[in-house]
Amino acid sequence: MLERKRIKGRTQVTFVLPEDAPPGPVSVVGDFNHWNPAAHPLESRGNGTRAATVTLPANSGHSFRYLAAGDYWFDDDSADGHDGANSRLHT
Template identity: 80%
Template sequence: MLERKRLKGRTQVTFVLPADSPDGPVSVVGDFNDWNPAVHPLQVRGDGMRAATVVLPARSVHSFRYLGTGDHWFDDDRADGHDGSNSRVNT
């Protein structure tokens, strides 16, 4: 799930997954962090969900995926779109 907050000239995007699905650590990786899983690991928040927040330029489109334990790559079913191999987020 994607949550957005508009900022002046930018958009804060929060990538959200349930705390227990999938098991183990998960990172959001994409063109905004050079596909580096160490940059945006999802952290458990107060509502029991896991999340990572990224600030992106307004009116832009970015590719991303999630990377879980055991090199398990997966997409976000609620993303703004898909380009064949990646999820897409529109700011």
């Protein structure tokens, strides 16, 4: 799930997944972090979910995916669209 919040010409995007699905560590990777799995690991929020937040320019588009343990890549069903193998979001 994607949560968005506008702040002074930028958009704060929070990537949210259930705490245990998929099991193990998960990172959000995309063009906004140079596809670096260490940049935005999802962390527990204490409410049964885990999340990572990034701040992006308003009115921009970005490709992203999730990377879980075991080199398991997957998309976000709540994304604004897809461009081939990647999820897309618009801020």
